[in-house]
Amino acid sequence: MAANLLKTIFVIVLLMLSAGRLSAQEEAGCVDCHDADSPAHAVFNTVHGSLGGGGSAACTACHGASAAHDRRPTKNPPDVSFGPQWPSDAETRSASCQTCHDKDDQLLWTGSEHQQENLSCDSCHKAHQQKDLVLGKQESEKICLDCHTQVRAQLHLPSRHPIVEGKTACTDCHNPHGGPGHAALRQVSVNDNCFSCHADKRGPFLWEHPPAAEDCTLCHKPHGSVNEPLLTARGPALCQQCHATAFHPSQPYGSEGLPGGTANKNLLGKNCLNCHSQIHGSNHPSGARLTR
Numbered sequence: 001m002a003a004n005l006l007k008t009i010f011v012i013v014l015l016m017l018s019a020g021r022l023s024a025q026e027e028a029g030c031v032d033c034h035d036a037d038s039p040a041h042a043v044f045n046t047v048h049g050s051l052g053g054g055g056s057a058a059c060t061a062c063h064g065a066s067a068a069h070d071r072r073p074t075k076n077p078p079d080v081s082f083g084p085q086w087p088s089d090a091e092t093r094s095a096s097c098q099t100c101h102d103k104d105d106q107l108l109w110t111g112s113e114h115q116q117e118n119l120s121c122d123s124c125h126k127a128h129q130q131k132d133l134v135l136g137k138q139e140s141e142k143i144c145l146d147c148h149t150q151v152r153a154q155l156h157l158p159s160r161h162p163i164v165e166g167k168t169a170c171t172d173c174h175n176p177h178g179g180p181g182h183a184a185l186r187q188v189s190v191n192d193n194c195f196s197c198h199a200d201k202r203g204p205f206l207w208e209h210p211p212a213a214e215d216c217t218l219c220h221k222p223h224g225s226v227n228e229p230l231l232t233a234r235g236p237a238l239c240q241q242c243h244a245t246a247f248h249p250s251q252p253y254g255s256e257g258l259p260g261g262t263a264n265k266n267l268l269g270k271n272c273l274n275c276h277s278q279i280h281g282s283n284h285p286s287g288a289r290l291t292r
Contacts, residue, residue, distance in 0.1 A: 030056040033073055043128040051100075062096050062127070082122045090120035097121040105177050112178025124176065144170045154224035159231075161223065172197075173222070191216055205281030207288050211242070212280045235271040 034040040043049045043058065051061040060066065064079025077086030080096045087093075098109065101121070109115055114123075124134045124143055134140045141163055145152040155164050162168055170176075173193055174184045187193040194216045195202040203213065211218040219238060220230045227234045233241070236253050253267050265274055273279060276290045284292045 030059045030070075034059075040128060042130065045130045046128065046132075048127050061099075064096070082127075090118050090123075093120040093122055097125075097127075105175055108175070108178030108180070110178075113184050114176060115178070141170055144176070151223050154221070157224035157226055159225045159228045161230075189215075190222075194222075201280045203281050205283055206285070207278075207282040207290060209279060209281050209290060235273065236266050239272045 031041075044054070048062065049058050051058040062080065066076075066078040066080075068076035069078045077088075080092055081088045082093055094109065094115070098106065098121075125132055126134075134143050145155075154160065163170065173186060175186050176184060179185045180188045181190075181193075185193045187196060191213075201212070201216075216222075217232075219232060221232055222230065225231055227238075231238055240252055248266070253264060253271075266272060268274075270277075278284070278287055278290045278292065282288075282290050282292060286292060
């Protein structure tokens with residue numbers, strides 16, 4: 001019986017030693033080609049380089065076992081390749097990342113705008129770089145604007161959110177991995193998104209201004225405008241899109257009411273807001289016309 005026990009222990013020790021040698025062989029298989037001079041080796045300077053205990057385990061954690069690639073590296077791609085020589089499809093590349101990144105901000109990736117546009121995680125993120133630029137506020141803005149060129153132009157208009165100045169960032173309002181509403185907004189609705197900063201506009205108010213309660217973008221352009229403050233049109237033209245005959249002469253105000261003509265208080269200064277100052281809503285008992 002003792003002899004059988006010793007035999008069993010001997011077999012177990014042999015298996016453990018064999019597993020150790022196999023692990024060393026597998027590691028050597030990766031670093032034989034991807035040595036310290038290879039750009040791929042930079043991953044070991046990042047948090048990804050410690051996956052699975054480091055070494056080849058870090059490689060296979062993202063790229064798969066890649067046995068065929070290990071046998072003939074110049075002929076066979078890794079199981080999951082992030083390109084550019086043998087890029088796997090976007091769904092496969094993102095699925096590899098989501099084995100770890102599947103919660104918090106990444107939870108809503110499936111079905112998001114970027115996922116539906118056939119983008120993958122590595123379209124924005126560089127896992128082998130020691131500093132992933134997209135994780136910094138100003139750097140991430142540059143990466144966003146590489147594709148969103150119309151927004152890039154709007155951010156240089158006279159009235160804008162201070163993204164270019166580095167005071168806010170695209171990711172303050174948008175979650176690039178997906179959101180509960182449209183346009184990858186962090187909140188369910190546009191208004192909820194705006195109210196996360198502009199809490200004084202939230203209400204509820206005793207006297208509501210219906211368009212302000214419905215959708216901020218009915219009057220404001222969120223990325224930038226030629227009109228202060230981010231208005232879609234200059235008042236009173238903006239106001240008269242709805243208020244055509246309300247308590248004032250039912251005629252559009254034009255340039256004749258500017259200096260040089262007969263100066264009109266509804267065109268000068270803050271125009272309509274000279275009187276209707278509480279344009280988002282009022283809690284004053286006499287504020288039915290949003291004047292106080």
